[in-house]
Amino acid sequence: MEENKSKKEKTHRDIGIPVKQPSRVCKDKRCPFHGNLSIRGRIFEGVLKSKHNSTAKVEWEYLIKIPKYERYEKRRTRVYAHIPPCIDVKQGDKVRIAECRPLSKTKHFVVIEKIE
Numbered sequence: 101m102e103e104n105k106s107k108k109e110k111t112h113r114d115i116g117i118p119v120k121q122p123s124r125v126c127k128d129k130r131c132p133f134h135g136n137l138s139i140r141g142r143i144f145e146g147v148l149k150s151k152h153n154s155t156a157k158v159e160w161e162y163l164i165k166i167p168k169y170e171r172y173e174k175r176r177t178r179v180y181a182h183i184p185p186c187i188d189v190k191q192g193d194k195v196r197i198a199e200c201r202p203l204s205k206t207k208h209f210v211v212i213e214k215i216e
């Protein structure tokens with residue numbers, strides 16, 4: 101019963117991940133909350149390094165152990181992510197991104213939340 105109810109109220113879709121909903125409503129087809137974009141795959145947290153129109157360059161660092169030297173090496177991953185119009189993020193923000201279908205040649209992530 102409750103499931104049918106939430107399907108009728110189509111302002112926000114449940115994206116299947118516990119994140120706070122954007123306060124605004126947008127008309128972007130490629131928005132996981134208001135469009136048809138489904139999220140599947142992996143979720144990462146990173147820093148928004150630069151922004152061009154609706155594309156963000158997101159970066160995060162991780163450590164990998166080098167057994168020979170018994171020390172850790174710092175490595176970096178850089179991906180492009182789509183920014184839906186309902187999410188306000190700027191350069192330097194910490195964001196949570198989720199994997200989705202390929203949106204362009206190099207984009208297959210979408211920003212789902214700004215981390216305060």
Ligand SMILES: [Zn+2]
Pocket residue numbers: 122124125126127128131132133134135184185186187
């Ligand atoms: Zn939206």
